[in-house]
Amino acid sequence: MKDEMILQVQNLHKSFGDHEVLKDINLDVHKGEVLSIIGASGSGKSTLLRNINLLEQPTGGDILFHNQSILSDDFDVTLYRAKVGMVFQSFNLFANLDVLQNVMVGQTTVLKRNPDEAKDHAMELLERVGMAPYVNAKPSQLSGGQQQRVAIARAEAMDPEVLLFDEPTSALDPEMVDEVLNTMSKLAHTGLTMIIVTHEMQFARDVSDIVCFMNDGILAESGTPEQIFEHPQEARTQEFLKRYLSRV
């Protein structure tokens, strides 16, 4: 039913020196899909996400965006990145800019929107994540949860086709995790394509269309949340979930 393919990861390899982190990853992402990637620390989840956004250069294989290789020499990387947003584990809000400027700067410099338009759009998004009252604050004056909500608004402001989330709640205090997850849930329901690397199993189960389990540099298993969480086929998936879910 969701037929249009946005991203295709084909036989992706990534090594840091002799250390092979990603071993032959294949992944298709359709338009409007919410895809969660779970797995143990060090399994290569974040590296996969960073390769998709070209923050890391793949050492093998290919990534197609609308059937076009993003690795070819003539591919416009900056344009691609404007269409594929990213939310980081450590927020990475621009420390020299206030909240409003953080959400506006990408629009005015990259998309060349005029400042008034960019400001209206930014205010609308900040309103939605509940950060409108803080427009004049500098990032260092905000809590982690507040910063992450601004970071989500900043990524959204570019009107991206795909949003990547790299463990967006891992650096947060427990009481702030919910505010960020709520924001993301709302976003998931708007029909935006999202790839989420997360350790929040309940969240992954609730919002995802597809859940992928990564283990030791390969995609061990993927399926609907129901398939993965209720009837995992692979022994590694079962063991991981057992360990993870028993903690709660």
Place this chain on the structure above:
Amino acid sequence: MSHLFRKFWAVFAVLGLGFGLAGMLATPTQAASKDNGEFKVGMEAGYAPFNWTQNDSSNGAVKIQGSSEYANGYDVQIAKRIAKALGKTPVVVKTDWDGLPPALTSGKIDAIIAGMSPTPERRKTIDFTNTYYVSNMTIVVRKDGKYANATSLKDFKGAKITGQLSTSDYDAISQIKGVIKEPAMNNFPAMRAAIESGTIDGYASEVPEGSSAEAANPNLKMIHFAKGQGFKTNPDESDLAIGVRKGYEYKAKINEVLAGISQKERTQIMNEAVANQPSTGNTGNWFVSLMQQYGGMLLRGVGMTILLAVVGTLVGFLIGLFVGIIRTIPRPRSTGKRGLLRLFDWLLAVYIEVFRGTPMIVQAAVLYYGSAQALHLSIDRTAAALIIVSINTGAYISEIIRGGITSVDAGQFEAANALGMTHFQMMRKVILPQAVRNSLPAVTNEFIVNIKDTSVLSVISVSELFFSGETIAGQNFQFFHTYLVISGIYLIMTFTISRAFRLIEKHMDGPKNYNVMNNQMQVETPRIGGAPRKDAE
């Protein structure tokens, strides 16, 4: 490996530059100066009674090029006679002692009339006319000191004696048995100050210089050696002559003029010079009289120092930003662009290594004298000074900015990249504002260093504050007082700068008592406890 290679090439480039410079200085080229009816004479204008600086044109003084001051003294009077015979206008180019030979060979001046003796070393690069003053050496000591009553060189056994750098006077000190030959000093004001402070016991000098020191400063005394007990000098090497370029067309004419000035007339000129040299008006408060007499000169010195430091730091800062942006460009995908970027990177690395690795005084001499000698380019000395300070500071600030960029969190780069910003957009909007804030304390440092270190530019005769101070001390003989005032002025300038930058830093950090809830979308500040607005529901 490639890193080592890059270092190697940088060193190679510096060496190349050095050899090139040596080659330029060794081959005196033909006159770069145009014959425009001027006879340009180089002198220190700080070696009374031979030459000194004064504020007005009294007693037949000659205007100093590019300044509102005048030069006078024995040398100036001789220069006027020569210029008259050549049918030219005499112009004095005030130049540091070390700057005189390069100024001559590069055509900035036509002759050196500065109490210089024609030593064999000097004869290698420049030519000399016949003697214009017969040398007679002496030693200047403290009047109340242990050596005040000396009459023979033997009396100076164990004394600490110095002389001016690269002069025959200094070489002659070796004739004293058992003397402690102190390192040579740069100019006479410094030596007189050294005697007064007791760091040396005396300095070797010419008799006229000694008598004027004695006349102007009651604490000093010139030794009168008993016959045959003084310095033995070789007239060819130690008598004073006029330095000219090799093959100078008017050399014979100058010798003719000199032959026409009798010994009696020479003595007469010298006596007048000793009588006319500026003396200290020791009436009332020394500070008030110093300011009255030299306030203008000091102010102009301060103006030049500030101009050099401000322009140098500002342009250097812009260079630093530019280099910072270029050197952090990520590796482009296409091979051609990558090669180009690498070449550019390498050039910038060479620039930084060369300008950080050589003294500014040398850079200034190379640019100012070198360009005239090798390329026949005549650069205005203030322009040359501004260029040198700017690119020198640029080399340092480039590295400061690089450090500032490196210290910005990697997440800031990633977030900017992830938004689709180009390298330049990222640098302008996100990285440089933070990098500059991080670098500001170090940039302030550079600014302060520039205020002080531009004093080395006196080598190309830029009259900044220190050069003015040297001139004043050379005239009024109040070394301690003059330098005290100079250091006070320096301190005021540097203190003001460090405070101003502290304020800028504070401003950049933003207010500490922020109100995060203050919504700038509100058109008006809500009134608390005030009357309700008319249009309120």
